[in-house]
Amino acid sequence: MAVLHKQDNQPVYVLHTYPFKETSLVVELFSRDFGRVAAVAKGARRPRSAMRGMLQSFQPLLATWSGKAELKTLHSLEWGSGLLLLQGDALMCGFYMNELLLRLLPREDSHDALFAYYGDTLRTLSQNAEHATSLRRFELRMLQEMGYAVPLLNDERDQPIEAERIYEYVAERGASTGVTPLPAANRVQLRGKTLLDMARDDYADSQTQQQSKQLMRMLLAHYLGDKPLHTRQLLIDLQGL
């Protein structure tokens, strides 16, 4: 019998795994050509499973799977090229990106540019200690690639953003010069320069770093809804020790 819809050696990253039946795992993959794909790794929890040690996040892998339904069958995994070594805080940044993708990326919706950017960000995280800027860039790029509008160059009345002006930024609407009658959680006050810096991908200014963090947090909260992020809560709990 021919195996239906078999995909061979697809570039993927493992976003998360969770136990499935007695000895298997469900693997949430982020693939270059098919977006987020869920597949069963049969027997992957057995001690001598060939896949067991490879089902690690943050590593470029090549996956072969088949199936038409939402839950595929994972046949094999191989190491891709260029192994990454995420350590320390960079690991938590990786978990944070994975949680964002699991929460916001719809299944089987291809985002090859975002896939490439995710890999670039992992590489940057593994090499460089300036993680905050990498995360800001990833958050913005992710929302843009997913099709959410984050206008940075013009205000809501289509006037060019002025660097020295103070704006109120509201999700789905963008920057406005007037005062918006919204709860504080749904708007962020910032300088025009912050928006222009973000548009130019320039995070050197410390105020830009601070305001872009507030802006991205507000926008993500808007798209994530009520359920808070586990990774953020974990960092808060660790601070409390």
Place this chain on the structure above:
Amino acid sequence: MRNPPALEQLVESLRCLPGVGPKSALRMAYHLLQRDRSGANGLAQALHNALQVVTHCSLCNTFSEDIVCPLCAADNRDPTLLCVVEMPTDLMMLEQTRVFQGRYFVLMGKLSPLDGIGPKEIHLEKLLKRAQDGVVEEVVLATNYTVEGEATAHYISELLRSRGLKVSRIARGLPMGGEIEHVDSGTLAQALMERRSVR
């Protein structure tokens, strides 16, 4: 046809086991009641008894019937060394090597950010207290070399080092008798990246 309520309740209870779905639970219940009633009786008593007497060692957090487990109570172990592992099975494996003479702390899990398993679930507060008893000098982190195990080791080391303790991590690389030709490229890449100078 419906099963008698007591049988249904047994099936429902068996489903609390990890990886046991409705079908496996039903199969287990039929087996226990039809094929192995004495085994079932033993299971019921053992479970009841274990729930009564098994608790966590106040020092190392592993399962124990006493407030302090036999390993923590032994007087021939080095009290200045404390090895942190994820699970009691890891402790048993390390004990089998007979290489480590210090004491242990068992987290009973690992930080698992995407599953919402945080510092409280892995008893980090208890570990911090244990490691700061004034006698422990070095903490050896023997959590798994998975991304979760690595994250766990990282945060424990940050917390302990800020409190003035020496922290080490068990090494990784080629296995005993490992031949480069046959080792997976993940392990090989790690071994290269973490190479050490030859003394």
